[in-house]
Amino acid sequence: MKVKFSIIILILALVFIGNQAEAQCKRFTQKNCLPALSPYTNNGQINSTTLYEGDSAALNMTFYSLLEYRLMVCTHPVLGDGAFFRVKDNDGEILYSSEGKNKNHWDFKVNSTQDLHIDVVIPENAESVSDMPPSGCVSIILGFKE
Amino acid sequence: MTYRFITIITLAISVLAIWSCDSEAPEKTQDSIEESLPDELNISRSDKVQYQRAKIVLFSLPSPMETAKVLKKSGAIYDSKYLNPVENLDKHETSKGRAIVMGIYVADLSYANVFKQQQACMDYFAAMSELANELSLSEVFTKEFIEKVDENISNEDSVLKYLTESYWRANNELKEDDRESVAGLIAAGGWIEGLYIATHLINPQNMDDPVTERIAEQGATLKQLIKFLSSFRDDKNLLDIIKDLEKLEKLFDKIEVEKVRVEASTDENGVAVVGKKKVYKFKGTLLQDIIDQTKDIRNKYV
Numbered sequence: 114m115k116v117k118f119s120i121i122i123l124i125l126a127l128v129f130i131g132n133q134a135e136a137q138c139k140r141f142t143q144k145n146c147l148p149a150l151s152p153y154t155n156n157g158q159i160n161s162t163t164l165y166e167g168d169s170a171a172l173n174m175t176f177y178s179l180l181e182y183r184l185m186v187c188t189h190p191v192l193g194d195g196a197f198f199r200v201k202d203n204d205g206e207i208l209y210s211s212e213g214k215n216k217n218h219w220d221f222k223v224n225s226t227q228d229l230h231i232d233v234v235i236p237e238n239a240e241s242v243s244d245m246p247p248s249g250c251v252s253i254i255l256g257f258k259e
Numbered sequence: 260m261t262y263r264f265i266t267i268i269t270l271a272i273s274v275l276a277i278w279s280c281d282s283e284a285p286e287k288t289q290d291s292i293e294e295s296l297p298d299e300l301n302i303s304r305s306d307k308v309q310y311q312r313a314k315i316v317l318f319s320l321p322s323p324m325e326t327a328k329v330l331k332k333s334g335a336i337y338d339s340k341y342l343n344p345v346e347n348l349d350k351h352e353t354s355k356g357r358a359i360v361m362g363i364y365v366a367d368l369s370y371a372n373v374f375k376q377q378q379a380c381m382d383y384f385a386a387m388s389e390l391a392n393e394l395s396l397s398e399v400f401t402k403e404f405i406e407k408v409d410e411n412i413s414n415e416d417s418v419l420k421y422l423t424e425s426y427w428r429a430n431n432e433l434k435e436d437d438r439e440s441v442a443g444l445i446a447a448g449g450w451i452e453g454l455y456i457a458t459h460l461i462n463p464q465n466m467d468d469p470v471t472e473r474i475a476e477q478g479a480t481l482k483q484l485i486k487f488l489s490s491f492r493d494d495k496n497l498l499d500i501i502k503d504l505e506k507l508e509k510l511f512d513k514i515e516v517e518k519v520r521v522e523a524s525t526d527e528n529g530v531a532v533v534g535k536k537k538v539y540k541f542k543g544t545l546l547q548d549i550i551d552q553t554k555d556i557r558n559k560y561v
Binding site: 136139154155156157158159160162164168169170171172173174175176177178179180181202204208209219220221222223224225226227228229253255257259 | 318333419423424430431434435479482483486523532537
């Protein structure tokens with residue numbers, strides 16, 4: 114009985130923590146990322162997650178040929194400024210990489226409607242002395258315009 | 260022993276949870292929130308190397324708002340008879356049905372808005388507001404938000420802004436509440452309705468119609484949509500719609516696609532233009548088969 118009760122409390126605590134992280138990430142995205150999409154209109158979708166240094170995330174999405182897009186990768190400052198993203202087509206050909214460009218967005222159009230694969234990389238910080246890798250919110254947001 | 264272990268872990272996590280709460284407690288300013296961003300799962304570097312997390316894979320689909328813009332740019336016209344009347348709202352009594360219809364109305368509203376149909380926009384916003392309440396999405400259509408929409412209903416850009424905002428808020432609230440599969444149903448409803456409208460605006464005999472190319476392009480989005488819905492493995496509410504979409508996928512797979520390599524360039528405004536060019540061919544009755552199948556699926560859910 115006591116064990117069951119403890120398990121329920123444990124699950125509730127984990128759910129609570131997860132929701133806190135989601136809510137914080139939402140506020141971070143709303144304040145720091147969405148305004149920078151202007152003059153593009155946000156597509157209304159949420160692609161955010163919490164990453165650690167050394168982690169990576171991938172996003173697959175379809176882009177229409179008749180629209181112009183701004184792809185933005187917004188990372189919380191705690192993750193440092195080394196984060197970058199790569200955009201590949203379905204055949205694995207790299208169409209863009211922000212590595213070394215110190216830029217968190219890319220404006221582009223596609224010749225034909227197609228799926229593109231976006232990789233976001235949070236490099237390890239070699240100079241860090243802490244034993245705990247920092248974690249923070251990463252949002253991949255998209256704006257479009259005619 | 261087991262009990263002691265669970266109790267210790269529970270206490271540790273509870274303390275962490277309370278701390279996490281407390282760190283925001285003193286008047287939640289944005290800056291304090293940012294400084295306390297998720298850091299609750301403390302993993303040491305050595306542990307991390309040992310238990311490297313799997314790469315996180317996210318899915319995203321073009322929104323119904325983008326699809327409507329693309330349809331209009333391709334020469335589509337407005338015809339209200341292809342939209343799902345708001346009177347059909349009361350037909351849906353389950354959360355699943357309501358979520359799919361919510362997506363259908365987002366697509367209808369997007370289509371009405373790009374053709375500046377004010378009355379239709381007002382009607383669909385009202386229907387979406389009712390559905391949002393039924394789906395317990397309390398943060399989406401607040402009183403203030405509805406007032407702002409009413410004041411600006413004649414402005415296409417404002418309506419697009421509010422529609423996008425409500426779509427974003429709904430997705431956010433569903434994600435926070437661990438109800439992402441409901442967001443999946445909304446996305447599926449929106450996608451099906453967009454395709455249904457497009458397939459009814461073309462003459463299947465005229466392969467040169469640019470809207471026909473827009474339909475062929477939906478094959479890529481369909482694959483993303485199926486992957487996205489399939490990622491919620493245990494949700495039985497999604498099984499039917501995944502099955503329906505897979506039938507459609509088999510037809511889309513029959514479209515012949517020729518990829519042509521094009522050098523990356525920039526347009527007149529200096530914006531990069533990338534990716535291969537694709538040329539689509541429908542053989543025999545394939546286009547008509549897609550039109551019929553889309554109609555069957557869509558009519559099942561309205």
